[in-house]
Amino acid sequence: MTAALLWLALITAVTGGLWWLARRPPHVTVTREVPGSGFEGGGLPLTVTVIVRSRRPLRVTLSDPTPRGVVPGHELTAAALHLGQTTQTFTTTLRLNRRGHFEWPGLDLAWADPLGLFWQQATLPATTAVTVYPGTHGLLLPDLLRPLLSEGTLSRQLGLDDPLSLRSAREYVTGDTPGRIHWRLSARRGELVVREPERTAASSLTVFVDASAGGGTFVDSAARLAASLLREGQTLGLPVAAAAAGQV
Structure with a gap:
């Protein structure tokens, strides 16, 4: 009976310790680099840098969904066992499928103890937006x-055409208007010559x-x-x- 109580106390202590480790989120900094505008049917480069800081060992998963209307070349997700400071960089190209003004919904963050028993999640607000003009x-x-x-x-x-300037002269071709004919130069050359103004x-x-x-x-x-x-x-x-x- 005593051994069972000891094991129960040990399991309770370990479980409580794991819960304590996972009760506070890590400190996360997100930086998105993307041009502010583009044209429908085109593409824009996107670079997302995520810095995670924590003094406690945590299992962390990240997902940075894009707004509807713009589609990344691949999903921006990552998962790892984290301790200290780590940096994750995503690089992709956004496909601009629809015109409008689109704002990022935010970074989906989930974290847990090292064994993954107690999961918690939150969404970090974003200030990134892109304007897609018509194709x-x-x-x-x-x-x-x-x-x-x-x-x-x-x-x-x-x-x-600037009538006060003259860049060059050339031979007359069908379609040139009579007002562009240089009569003095035409008489000198013996053929119709037209002005080429600036x-x-x-x-x-x-x-x-x-x-x-x-x-x-x-x-x-x-x-x-x-x-x-x-x-x-x-x-x-x-x-x-x-x-x-x-x-x-």
Whole structure:
């Protein structure tokens, strides 16, 4: 009887010790590195660094789910027996499947004693978010920008013709307007020659979207076209903005 009581006391003491070890969570620091925005159908690099600190031996599992609409290349999970300080780094690519503003739900943390008898869990709040813009398609943007603003600097590829400048002259080809013919040079050469003026580039690009008419398909197409214009404008180094319902 005495031996049984001793064993019972020992088991109770061990169990109580394990429960005491697992009663407090470890100190966890999470850092997510991801660009703040992207375009639907594209991808963004994501790096998640998790630092776990604890003076007690703990069995720890981590899971960092992404918000709906963005899908990682692989699951961001880890499990290990932890003591002291350890660092876990996840690197993956996010697939942007749907446009919108998405916020991370937070890191799922679970911890227990070394034997895994007493499990507890918590969710660490996150402040990470990503904005996914509508998908884009290729555009011949220099031709589309010619009716737009023309108070910028001279450019050979973008903007309106500057009638006061002359970059070069070339032979006339079908489709050239009569106003571009250089008559004096044509008389000297004995053949039609047209002017090749410099162009005055646009200094900014603002896209106005009117979604008051049409159905869902119209709005979706308008959003894709606006996003395509803005993306190409950014590529050309123009300040860009979008406006809808009177707000920019």
